[in-house]
Amino acid sequence: MGRGQPFHTGNLAAVLAAARGKGAAPPILAFDVETTGTHLYTGAKIFAYALATKRCLTYVGKPSKKVFKRLIKDYVLVMHNAKFDLAAVERFLGKHIAESIRFHDTRAQSHIVDNRHKTHGLAALCWSLCQWPTELDKKVNSFARHGDYSVVPKDLMDEYQRHDVARTMFLHRLFWPRIQSSKYKKAYERELAVIVPTMRMEEKGIMVRRKATKRLIDSLHKDVIKATEELRAIAGRPVNVNSPGDVASLLYDEIGLPILQRTEISGQPSTGKHVLLELRDKYAHPAVERVLEIRSKLKGIVQLEKYLELSAADGFIHPSINPIGATTGREACSNPNLQNVARTDTARAPYPIPARKCFRPRPGHIFLFIDYAGIELRLITHYAKDKRMKHLIMTADPHAFAAEIFYKPSKRSADPQIRKGYVRAGRPKRLRDSAKNAVYAICYGGGAKTVAETLGITVEEAAKAKAEFVKLFPGIGRISREVAETVWHQGRVETAFGRPIRLSGEESYKALNALIQGTAADIIKMAQVNLHKYLQKATGGEVFQILPIHDEIVFEVPRKRLKDLPDILKGIEQCMVDMPNLSVPLEIDIEYSTTSWEDKKPWDM
DNA sequence: GACCTCAGCGCG
DNA sequence: AAAGCGCGCTGAGGTC
Numbered sequence: 001m002g003r004g005q006p007f008h009t010g011n012l013a014a015v016l017a018a019a020r021g022k023g024a025a026p027p028i029l030a031f032d033v034e035t036t037g038t039h040l041y042t043g044a045k046i047f048a049y050a051l052a053t054k055r056c057l058t059y060v061g062k063p064s065k066k067v068f069k070r071l072i073k074d075y076v077l078v079m080h081n082a083k084f085d086l087a088a089v090e091r092f093l094g095k096h097i098a099e100s101i102r103f104h105d106t107r108a109q110s111h112i113v114d115n116r117h118k119t120h121g122l123a124a125l126c127w128s129l130c131q132w133p134t135e136l137d138k139k140v141n142s143f144a145r146h147g148d149y150s151v152v153p154k155d156l157m158d159e160y161q162r163h164d165v166a167r168t169m170f171l172h173r174l175f176w177p178r179i180q181s182s183k184y185k186k187a188y189e190r191e192l193a194v195i196v197p198t199m200r201m202e203e204k205g206i207m208v209r210r211k212a213t214k215r216l217i218d219s220l221h222k223d224v225i226k227a228t229e230e231l232r233a234i235a236g237r238p239v240n241v242n243s244p245g246d247v248a249s250l251l252y253d254e255i256g257l258p259i260l261q262r263t264e265i266s267g268q269p270s271t272g273k274h275v276l277l278e279l280r281d282k283y284a285h286p287a288v289e290r291v292l293e294i295r296s297k298l299k300g301i302v303q304l305e306k307y308l309e310l311s312a313a314d315g316f317i318h319p320s321i322n323p324i325g326a327t328t329g330r331e332a333c334s335n336p337n338l339q340n341v342a343r344t345d346t347a348r349a350p351y352p353i354p355a356r357k358c359f360r361p362r363p364g365h366i367f368l369f370i371d372y373a374g375i376e377l378r379l380i381t382h383y384a385k386d387k388r389m390k391h392l393i394m395t396a397d398p399h400a401f402a403a404e405i406f407y408k409p410s411k412r413s414a415d416p417q418i419r420k421g422y423v424r425a426g427r428p429k430r431l432r433d434s435a436k437n438a439v440y441a442i443c444y445g446g447g448a449k450t451v452a453e454t455l456g457i458t459v460e461e462a463a464k465a466k467a468e469f470v471k472l473f474p475g476i477g478r479i480s481r482e483v484a485e486t487v488w489h490q491g492r493v494e495t496a497f498g499r500p501i502r503l504s505g506e507e508s509y510k511a512l513n514a515l516i517q518g519t520a521a522d523i524i525k526m527a528q529v530n531l532h533k534y535l536q537k538a539t540g541g542e543v544f545q546i547l548p549i550h551d552e553i554v555f556e557v558p559r560k561r562l563k564d565l566p567d568i569l570k571g572i573e574q575c576m577v578d579m580p581n582l583s584v585p586l587e588i589d590i591e592y593s594t595t596s597w598e599d600k601k602p603w604d605m
Numbered sequence: 606g607a608c609c610t611c612a613g614c615g616c617g
Numbered sequence: 618a619a620a621g622c623g624c625g626c627t628g629a630g631g632t633c
Contacts, residue, residue, distance in 0.1 A: 268612085303626080337616080343615090371617095513622040520617090
């Protein structure tokens with residue numbers, strides 16, 4: 001900054017007055033709250049807030065209902081990660097106000113302007129854009145361990161708050177003119193629109209079956225003790241399964257198994273799941289089996305204990321859902337990540353943990369799970385304009401069809417079921433699932449080697465399978481290269497709904513994947529906004545969303561509303577599948593559960 | 606003690 | 618030259 005502070009200090013009246021611009025434009029203020037922690041739904045509270053005008057006249061004050069109400073009513077508020085500030089203000093006021101507020105979010109702006117930043121944090125962004133100093137951030141953060149900023153000395157905190165609102169206004173003044181006059185304004189407005197529905201999901205949370213979770217932990221614990229003793233007997237020493245080095249010493253030095261693969265970065269002998277499964281199949285050494293088991297179950301215990309910890313306050317987990325978590329525009333979930341809870345029906349793990357048993361609908365409610373059927377392949381087909389694939393999607397099961405191509409009876413195949421020509425209409429499911437993975441690998445530019453691994457066939461067979469697939473679906477075969485070409489020349493792709501996704505030239509091979517993920521993200525976000533409005537209107541908010549999982553939304557429905565559910569589901573379907581700009585129709589699958597997330601049952605319309 | 610990178614692994 | 622991609626979380630092992 002060079003010439004003193006990048007902001008001025010004023011009193012509240014002066015700041016509120018100075019915010020009023022010329023003419024009829026509503027007054028605008030940057031707004032930032034400070035809280036005693038990061039978990040708003042388990043006790044964190046506002047202890048201070050800060051305001052900044054366009055010309056960086058700043059004010060720092062203690063929270064006040066009167067002032068907050070005035071700000072909400074009369075001003076456009078600019079926030080960095082508005083979801084947090086809005087939720088904190090709502091907790092302070094004790095009521096919902098976010099639906100009626102006018103606001104901007106500079107974090108969303110940053111993502112629209114350039115999605116490639118590793119983090120869109122305020123300090124990091126302002127540093128990279130104009131070298132705004134970060135010494136103060138370091139100082140404050142060294143005081144505010146675990147997110148409690150109330151322990152920071154007041155004068156230090158005061159200065160820090162002024163920096164923060166000033167930075168927020170700086171970002172707004174940099175980004176907003178660029179977005180406002182660009183074709184990306186709509187994409188930005190969609191990001192704003194999804195913030196409030198996301199807040200409502202975090203607020204609702206998901207109920208944890210605490211006793212069942214404790215029982216599950218106990219049973220895993222017993223298994224781990226037993227398996228650990230067995231491994232110790234086999235190895236003749238204690239083994240730390242969480243230490244890749246220790247496991248590698250055991251398997252490769254002491255037992256003498258062959259090194260099938262090395263790690264990507266440091267080139268150490270790999271002890272990853274895939275390698276271990278191959279070793280298990282080839283050599284059936286009991287140590288390998290026990291390592292797999294102990295690793296999986298230890299991880300499960302840690303994960304489940306986290307669920308207990310996070311639900312201790314009110315029996316519910318209120319995760320943090322980041323509306324723009326990924327560079328592609330996808331949402332992300334943390335504290336905990338409920339988007340990667342292990343499943344047992346289509347488990348990827350050799351020792352799957354039934355972690356979804358830990359979650360139940362709140363009393364008097366049932367779970368509803370609605371996902372888009374094969375949305376990625378539908379979107380690829382849309383962009384690829386592949387007529388045969390479109391027809392296949394609308395009339396049959398494309399992955400079952402792919403399984404028939406990939407697993408055509410072949411005398412040379414190692415798989416007995418393939419040799420016998422067992423594959424018909426995608427049976428068995430194992431082969432259909434593998435075929436599905438192979439289809440996506442081919443679509444996204446995977447090589448014969450990857451296809452061979454996903455299908456469990458030789459590289460030569462995979463090359464042939466791939467060629468045959470691409471010949472049948474020429475559009476699909478071309479699309480990855482075409483989109484990569486666009487990125488190479490323009491540095492970005494745009495989704496069918498106008499979201500820009502920038503990629504460097506070196507990353508252009510990722511372009512199709514980014515385009516598809518980004519488009520699916522657009523769709524589920526629009527769906528969430530539609531659903532929030534519709535469910536509010538049709539059920540008074542009694543039916544509600546609690547979690548988005550990329551192509552799926554989890555809802556809860558009160559039992560007393562079950563009789564209306566067929567009608568409500570028609571409305572929900574409309575909210576989810578009625579999307580403009582797409583040449584391939586969208587479809588949804590509906591499941592429900594009255595007990596836990598683990599026990600899903602199909603729902604027939 | 607704080608912070609980093611890496612390997613490993615769960616989901617879409 | 619070739620590569621399916623995108624996340625968040627944990628523990629190990631290292632540095633400062």
